Amino acid sequence: MGKLGLVVFCLLAGVLARRFRVFPDSAASALNRFVIYFSLPAITLRQIHRLDFGGAENLAPIGLAWLLFAAAALVVYPLARAQGWSRETAGALLLTAGLGNTSFVGFALLEALHGGAALPLGVLVDQPGTFLAMATLGVGAATWLSGRRLTPLAMLGRVLRFPPFVALVLAFLLRPFAMPPAVDEALERLGFTLVPLALTAVGLELRLSRGALRREARPLLLGLGFKLVLAPLLAYAVYAPFLAKDGLPFRVIVLEAAMAPMITAGIVASEHGLRPDLASLMVGVGIPLSIAWVPFVDFLLGRLAA
DSSP: OHHHHHHHHHHHHHHHHHHTTOSOTTHHHHHHHHIIIIIHHHHHHHHHHHOOOOSGGGTGGGGHHHHHHHHHHHHHHHHHHHTTOOHHHHHHHHHHHHSBOTTHHHHHHHHHHHOGGGHHHHHHHIIIIIIHHIIIIIHHHHHHHHTOOOOHHHHHHHHHTOHHHHHHHHHHHHTTSOOOHHHHHHHHHHHTTHHHHHHHHHHHHOOOOHHHHHHTHHHHHHHHHIIIIIHHHHHHHHHTTTSOTTSHHHHHHHHHHTSOBOHHHHHHHHHTTSOHHHHHHHHHHHHHHHHHHHHHHHHHHHHHHO
16 A cells, blocks of 8 residues: 555645646656656566566457557447547547556556566556557547548657667567666666656646536546446456456456556647547546546455455
8 A cells, every 4th residue: 555655645746746836837748758768668678578478368468458449449439429529529539548548657556556566567568558559549540530641651660769669679689688687776776766757747737627527527427437447347358268367467457457548648639639628638537536446446356356
């Protein structure tokens, strides 16, 4: 519970820091950049280098994000259009409900609930899963819905230049070689910065108002209902026949499915003109809810596996 308390503390610290103008307006962007360029690559490099790929259960997490984005395309987008909502509204819901916060919030909650052993599996959910799904299906859908065009080469360039993905490739290349203890310790300490910096940045960026919540109540209910409730149920139904319900891989998959919407997905939606206000609300409301919701899902999984 101490690590979960750190998650809540850092989120509230960011909210209070914004309220009392402790940091400049660019602080959240700076913290996010540090996480993307240093914290996430350090965790990715260290954990993938150490991960034992001896069983199929360790590879199962890779498919989660692709499954959930496809499900959102088949459920959330058509339902949004059936409500008479605009293409932009449906697109914002598709991106934010279909892609989860499997790194910033995901890693923090996984470590808080299950310790460092869960992080390598979380990295597999996030890097070859959520990130690649966002960079390909997510960007492609946003481009199509906004009427823009992005060449496959430009899309590939975005993927290849993303620091955590570079670290992922490097980690696989270095697996045959032993990591020097000093390097391993440095990466571990650098990885410790992920939770405080990422969650403080999230708190700095939270923007909520009663008027906006009332106005967007129905889209939020659809988007967050899928992301927080239907997504973990789908993950449970798909993976339960193949993985041990009391095993860590199964637990990580279902918990990652229950995470809040992906911050980057909200940014992509905003950059493509897909209801930036709604996309921000999906992220801003979803993250605080998931911090309480994911531990409850973990409790339920423990009872079901008992």
